[in-house]
Amino acid sequence: MARNRMIGSLLIANRGEIACRIIRTARRMGIRTIAVYSDADAQALHVRSADEAVSIGPSPPRESYLAGDKILAAAKQTGAEAIHPGYGFLSENAEFAQAVLDAGLVWVGPKPKSITATGLKDAAKKLMQDAGVPTTPGYLGENQDPAHLASEAGKIGYPVLIKAVAGGGGKGMRLVEKAEDFSDALASCQREAASSFGNAHVLIEKYIVSPRHIEVQVFGDSHGNVVHLFERDCSLQRRHQKVIEEAPAPGMDPVTRAAICAAAVRAAKAVDYEGAGTIEFIADGSEGLRADHIWFMEMNTRLQVEHPVTEEITGQDLVEWQLRVASGEPLPKQQEDLSINGWAVEARLYAEDPGKGFLPSTGRLDVLRFGDAPGGRIDTGVYEQAEVSPFYDPMIAKVIAHGATRDQAIARLGDMLEGTAVYPVKTNAAFLVKALAHPQFRAGTVETGLIGRDGEAMAVPPIPSEAALGKATIQLVPNSAVPGFRLNAAPRRRAQFLLDGEAMEIALTGHGVDHPAESTLVTEKGQVWLLSPWRKQGTHGAVIGDGAIVAPMPGKIIAVDVRAGQNVTKGQKLLTLEAMKMEYTLTAPFDGTVTELQAVTDAQVQVDALLAKIAEKAA
Structure with a gap:
């Protein structure tokens, strides 16, 4: 109407x-x-x-x-x-x-028929092929027999991606690098797809070895107008979920930009699109961005998480555009009125602990402070003293910076992340700081496998510098000085502290109190530590033995792969826990026997709940 x-x-x-x-x-x-x-x-x-x-x-x-x-x-x-x-x-x-x-x-939002046309990845790819939009090689057929799918994967050539046709947000997707891994990956992908989307149907695509994720923001109205608002690069990903996004894409030349944006507009017109949408492309970055090495992946018929970077470089409010288009107005701007101004970078700040495999971290945000910088922007849905719930995506905020150049935008974003302090909930801020500093990211040549290769090193929590500890100690102990600040230096007086529960001695001079009563936070490079006076610690409950397998977070048991009395080997999968919309595999810590099994498929469990016990095999 x-x-x-x-x-x-x-x-x-x-x-x-x-x-x-x-x-x-x-x-x-x-x-x-x-x-x-x-x-x-x-x-x-x-x-x-x-x-x-x-x-x-x-x-x-x-x-x-x-x-x-x-x-x-x-x-x-x-x-x-x-x-x-x-x-x-x-x-x-x-x-x-x-x-x-x-x-x-x-x-x-878009018309229901547009959502339907692009909702299933296989149908969308066929539609795009008909519209002259380049697509990646793959299998889009109806035959879902595992043996047939394995055969098709072999024809395409490994590595391949198995993707749920109804998937999105990185869910229902598995990378398979060799034929012997295909069966297990397919089963896992189909199980996740059925659970998340109610549809276990999958397609198979050729996996691009040096892939870059380039997407184009499109907008249509009810008057037949469709425009693009240029591209974004979302290549820095972890487990197929975006971590840092930027606009425009580094290394994008005018010819390639014109080709990919024109393809995106054709894709939107092919489904009679209205409102905000994103056309996602996969690019082979092995030889830089080239128009003939970019292929359609999927269309997202909604506003994207990373839309702020497009807003920052175009000066447009995309939510306002959505509301005006939905009200029947024509697009606020035509294509010739849109241009790129500077650079914007966005980082997703999550409540998670990179040092513990990025496990979600829930609880109350006793401290929540965001760093600041010129051209900075914070989009958040929480406030200090709010609770991070285990029921939903653990995003704390989107941290966005705009600058005249890419280097300036990155530097500003780094300042904002380094100045962020969240406690006691853990965040990925320090991981993001390291990601921004990674040579490949700074060079603008990031491809989607970077974190898979180097993420473990980036996830190691930093150690606070002597300067940061010294500053915090002076705040904690009034009227004191930290001589040249050296841990365990020869002091006139030693004060004992706990840094996130680890005991340490710090040399003090001056007339500070010997037993400070308060605690303070040490913040540096996005990491936060609690520095507090040492006190004799009481008993905090029984210690769980090495053979106990406990839930690392609240969640649901979705698969149990062993039985009581079964012999297992180190690293063998015991069970799978689903929490915060992700699957987590729990494995045997050593060779042994399952002596106790409390885990039951479909059961909800709380953090630290005993799931199984493994008795170590005698040497």
Whole structure:
């Protein structure tokens, strides 16, 4: 139904930073905002920021943010005219989009038929081939017999990617480098695809050995206009999930840019696209970016997490564009009115512990401070003293920096990350600082396998410098000085401290107190440590033996691969835990026998819950 006026009230069917981001623009435009929230989010920032908020049920997403009927009921209850889905959750659900329209509401997104046309990767690739958009070699057939899929993978040639046709966000994707690994990878991929998307169907693609992930922001309206807002480079990824994104793409020459952006516009027109969308391409970066070495991967029919870098280089508010297009207006700008100004880089700050395999870190944000820099921007959905919940994606914020040049933007982003302090929740800030400093990233030649190769070294937590410890110690012990600050130096007086629980002695002079009563944070290069006075530590409970396998976080047991009494070898898979939308494999710490097995498939478990015990094999 055609509209001739701006939306007056908007329900945001999402949470976290994207809900806050949408509310910010809607408020500036004079639009009344309505938030929805689960039990876990009753005190969340998006709830506090909106003009009105409605509870939609229990914390698990399927009972709240994925419950379309509850969201529609909330819209009816509050008199909302429109629904903005954000990203994730129901944002690319064509049935929900149609239900919104059938309810007489405005859907701030593409038409349901466009979502359907691009929702399955195999169908989308066929559509793009017909539209003259280059696609990667692969198998898109209906035959899902494992033996047939293995045969097709062999014809394509290893390495290959197995991808869920209904996948997204890095879920339902496996890289297989040799034929003997195909069967297990296929089973894992199909299991994850069925669990996450309700569809176990997969396709197979040739894996590009030096792949770069280049994507183009497109926008269409109901008047037949389609434009692009240039490209982004999202090649720095961990387990197929983006870590740092930038715009424009380094090394992109005008000819290649024109070719890839024109292909993106053709792709959008092929599905009669309206609203914000992203065309994702895979590029072979082995010889630099070339127009004939870039292929279509998929289309995302929503606003992307990394949209701020495009906003920063174009000076456009993409959420405003979405709301204007949904209200029936033509695009605010035509292609000739759009240009690139400078460079922008974005890092995703997550509540996770890189030193422990990037396990999610939940709890209260007792300290939350973001670093600052000229051209800096923080998009967040949390605040100091808020809780990081185990139910949802553990993003704390998107940290964005804009500069006149790429080097300036990177330097500014580095300053912002180095000045970030979060406690006691762990974050990946120090990992991001190391990633920004990596020679390949600085050279602008990052390909998607970088973290897979070098990520282990980047994940090692840094050690605080003497200068940082000295500064913190002086703050902790008034009227003292740290002579030249040397740990365990010959002092006039030694003071004992704990640094994240590890005992140390620091040499002090002056007239500081011998037994300081407070604690302080040491912050450096994005890492945070708690420095506190040493005290005799009491008993904090029983110590778990070496053979105990415990849950590293709250989650759901999705597979148990051993039985009680079974002999196992070191590194053998015991079970798989699903938590924070990721799968984690728990393995045997040594050769031995499973003497106890508490893990049960589909059971929910809490952190440190005993799952199994392994008795070590006698030497």
